[in-house]
Amino acid sequence: MHAATVSRFGGPEAVEITEVPVPVPGPGQVRIKVAAAALNPVDAAMRSGVFGGAGERIGLGWDVAGVIDAVGPGVEQVPGDRVIGLSTGHHTPLGTHAEYVVLDTEAVAPAPARLDDVHAATLPLNTLSAAQSLDILALRPGQGLLVTGAAGAVGAHAVELAHLQGLGVTALASPADEEFLRSRGAERFLPRGERPAPGGWDGVLDAAGLGAEALAAVRDGGAYVGLWPGREPSPERGVRVGALDVRADAARLAELSRLADRGEVLARVAATHPLAEAAEAHARLAEGGLRGRIVLVP
Structure with a gap:
């Protein structure tokens, strides 16, 4: 073959x-x-x-x-x-x-x-990456999440899944993607190039790999997760800093497959x-x- x-x-x-x-x-x-x-x-x-x-x-x-x-x-x-x-x-x-x-x-x-x-x-890599990144952040319903690179494959699924978890999602992406991301569950939108407000969110999922700039957007004692182990910024201000090491998970993937069947996750x-x-x-x-x-x- x-x-x-x-x-x-x-x-x-x-x-x-x-x-x-x-x-x-x-x-x-x-x-x-x-x-x-x-x-x-x-x-x-x-x-x-x-x-x-x-x-x-x-x-x-x-x-x-x-x-x-x-x-x-x-x-x-x-x-x-x-x-x-x-x-x-x-x-x-x-x-x-x-x-x-x-x-x-x-x-x-x-x-x-x-x-x-x-x-x-x-679906498999990108939805599992989004879901497992949200697990690392461990935010509670009602808390605020900033997703950088929100129009990308992982970022968009993170917006969808975070919205389903009851988080207040802010998407950072190109202005051309605002309508799409709001349709997937983003409550707020930041155009790429605009610096996020310091300390403005309980957690940041840094799909764009902004590093220290994204970390600065997390409130004291909040949480940050990046997608590339070894490239995450150093912790500061009591912020938990993590990086995704995606793993296969049949049960979770089956759940995500069902969400795709219902149109709640878009391929x-x-x-x-x-x-x-x-x-x-x-x-x-x-x-x-x-x-x-x-x-x-x-």
């Missing part, structure tokens, strides 16, 4: 389509025939060597939507089940940008019935590319300005 991998670090040109064996599921695992797989910034980071692994062949892709076609011992799911899943790890030889992928059952959940595979494939697709054009898809991602994810289709 074919898979997108890198054996050297670099720009989009480093992505190779290679021939690899079809994986075999072990105990507690399922094999998914990939129908669609989203391309995320973490894939670009892996390709460029941010997470190391020099000298290895590294598989790309974390998100997947498809159909189970084989199961290992001790698995309740059956071939034919339509699922979404999350493959985590920075140095795995095979990711989801492939024709088949094997995942632990704890990483797999039923796909939303109302979404096609291309849209469903955008956004910017473009699709055949798997064979993975390098071109990476080049488009590098240009920026996307609203929604690029999705690869084997």
Whole structure:
């Protein structure tokens, strides 16, 4: 089968389509025939060597939507089940940008019935990232949350989920995104480039990676969470500072899939590319300005 991998670090040109064996599921695992797989910034980071692994062949892709076609011992799911899943790890030889992928059952959940595979494939990494970031913040209903980079994939899902949790959400993004973000649950809006009021929020989910500027917007004793471990600012003023290390969670992903079925979580697709054009898809991602994810289709 074919898979997108890198054996050297670099720009989009480093992505190779290679021939690899079809994986075999072990105990507690399922094999998914990939129908669609989203391309995320973490894939670009892996390709460029941010997470190391020099000298290895590294598989790309974390998100997947498809159909189970084989199961290992001790698995309740059956071939034919339509699922979404999350493959985590920075140095795995095979990711989801492939024709088949094997995942632990704890990483797999039923796909939303109302979404096609291309849209469903955008959900696992981005919705789990938003949900688990909100868990780290641990805000209470009625408290105020600022989401930077709110129009991005993680940021927009954070706005949706925080609104459902009863938080007062302020979205920081491009002025062109204000109407969209208010429709997803933002009560207040800040245009990008406007400095947030110091100490104005109980918590900040810093999807834009503003760092110290975003931290300054948190009240004394509040909470801050960033999306890239190691890049978060140093704590100050009693503010709890955390960074997301996203993990697979089948039960939570199933809950998020149900929210997508009800339209409370919106899947956004910017473009699709055949798997064979993975390098071109990476080049488009590098240009920026996307609203929604690029999705690869084997």
